[in-house]
Amino acid sequence: MAAQNFDVIVIGAGPGGYVAAIRASQLGLKVAIVEREHMGGICLNWGCIPTKAMLRSSEIFHLMHRAKEFGLSADNIGYDLDAVVKRSRGVAKQLNSGVGHLMKKNKITVFMGEATLPAQGKVSVKTEKGTEDLTAKNIILATGARARELPGLEADGKRVWTYKHALVPPHMPKKLLVIGSGAIGIEFASFYNTLGADTTVVEVMDRILPVEDAEISAFAKKSFEKQGMKIMAKAMVKKLDRKADKVTAHIEVGGKVETMDFDTVISAVGIVANTENLGLEALGAKIDRSFVVTDDHCRTGVEGLFVIGDATNGPWLAHKASHEGVMVAEIIAGKKVHPVKPESIPGCTYCHPQVASVGLTEAKAKERGHEVRVGRFPFIGNGKAIALGDPEGMIKTIFDAKTGELLGAHMIGPEVTEMIQGYVVGKQLETTEEDLMHTVFPHPTISEAMHEAVLDAYDRVIHI
Incomplete structure (x- = not known):
């Protein structure tokens, strides 16, 4: 059987791979995607999404115990762990089939199987039916990562x-x-x-x-x-x-x-990249502690081979992988692109209270030679947070004292994973403290604490 030819072959259908495939297809390229397990990858099936569904259950459970504070009554509060897990798996399944639908809609050829790279521009896929040989001038590797196992601490699934x-x-x-x-x-x-x-x-x-x-x-x-x-x-x-x-x-x-x-x-x-047994070393790709070494445009030094997401340099976050996927698809299509800057990538942790940040920490900013101005605002000074019964937390902003550049923002408290985006947009637009001070924040919202944390850096805070 003759090899099937494509403009781009994407290996791995997680948030890096499937997004790269969609963007490449939008740009008029003929695209194939290879996935060995689940459409949507770890993030969607075993990571970001199902964990958020489970954390939502525990958050509601926590609030039910506080019913009395809100003038409500809830008796015999309990949970059914199997039902919590079942809801979480249902959420993942819905999104998994959604990715399959997006592949069809964008006319992307899907191969379910295990890929190897026998030579430059060639991909061999072991499927249930046999081996498929594919060729493409450009290959995007988005094989992700798995949990790192330390010797003696390996998982057994029981205890x-x-x-x-x-x-x-x-x-x-x-x-x-x-x-x-x-x-x-x-x-x-x-x-x-x-x-x-x-x-x-x-x-x-x-x-x-x-x-x-x-x-x-x-x-x-x-x-x-x-x-x-x-x-x-x-x-x-x-x-x-x-x-x-x-x-x-x-x-x-x-x-x-x-x-x-x-x-x-x-x-x-921590994690280990899924980069073994693909044939990368034979092609000339450099691998450092399981991760493929790339430049800031995700190039490997091997002609036509790009690596995105968790298989290459950190931070190892789904949204970084998606962004890189779009960038690489645009490079292949001959467009001018800007590389993804690590300091403009937000990080979110969905514990209770939530944690979110973007840019440099205070220590890192000083280490890099910045003279800094730091502002802080506690949620206890925010009307909406008090009304929500969730006033625990704070926002911290870090500015360059000379230029007023926003260097970093760090938050802990209610819904900060949704709010961090305000500072992310600010950084992307190269905002100064003055721009942020002149921005009108709606009242009453917890986002007003973001405004106050900026004001505090310049000794203009109102509500503390």
């Missing part, structure tokens, strides 16, 4: 879980250990803790949420501890002794090793 097991749990944890306090670890800790699990988080760095601004990390720690979580920073899980009904963790903290018993462990210690 030791990765994020996948945590999304379809075989039991409700009573005493839970979460290893790693990045976004994934903290979101699961927040979910299970809210549903009543006695939760301990172990983080090897000196604070939780280590990529966030130090003040936000400290606020989050206080908040989680108030909710009953135990936080162990500068600590390391050395080994796990597994029994049928429990796991004994050996945790090194302050030079001493202590043992603690748990019935469930979730390991969330």
Whole structure:
């Protein structure tokens, strides 16, 4: 059988790959996409989306317990974990079939199977029916990543879980250990803790949420501890002794090793890119600790081979992958593009309270030689937050003292994952403090706290 020829072949149909395929098709290119498992990739099936559905359930459960504060009554409050999981899987399924529909609508040829790159411009796909040979001048690799497993801490799906097991749990944890306090670890800790699990988080760095601004990390720690979580920073899980009904963790903290018993462990210690067994090395692509090395236009140095999303440089976020997918499709179509700047990519963590940020932390800004002006505003000074019964949190803004450039914004509190976009747009438009001060924010909204945090940086804050 002759090889099928395309203008672009995309490998991986997650938020990077399927978006790249749609944009390439919109630009008039003939596109194929190869996916070995699920349309929509991890994000949609086993990551961003189903976790948000589960966190929404725990958020409502938390609010039901507070009914009395709002003049309401709710008796015999409980939950059915299987039903919570079923709703979450239903949400993922709806979006998964939506991606399939988008492929059809955009006339993209879909191959379900495992891809390899036998030579430059060639893709071989092992499908249920046999092997398909495809050729294209341009190949976009969007194979994503999987959970990193540390030796001795590997998941078994019974007592030791990765994020996948945590999304379809075989039991409700009573005493839970979460290893790693990045976004994934903290979101699961927040979910299970809210549903009543006695939760301990172990983080090897000196604070939780280590990529966030130090003040936000400290606020989050206080908040989680108030909710009953135990936080162990500068600590390391050395080994796990597994029994049928429990796991004994050996945790090194302050030079001493202590043992603690748990019935469930979730390991969330980072990711490994899915880049092996594709034939990348033979083509001449450089790989550094599983990630393919690319320039800021996602080029690999191999003619016609681009890598986007979690298979290449961080931050490893779905929206960054999608943006890169669009950029690469436009490069292939001969358009002029701007590379994606890491400091303009927002990060969101959907724990309770929510955390969101964009740009430089205060420490990073100073490290880069900026003289800074910093503004802060607590939600306790915001009318809408008080009316919502959710006044816990703060917003922090960082400006260059000389130019007034917005360098970074960091938030913890109600709906901050939706609000961060205001500062993201501001950064994209190269906003100064003056532009933000002259912007009229609607009242009463929690977004007014964003305005006040800017005013505070210039000693003009009104409501504190």
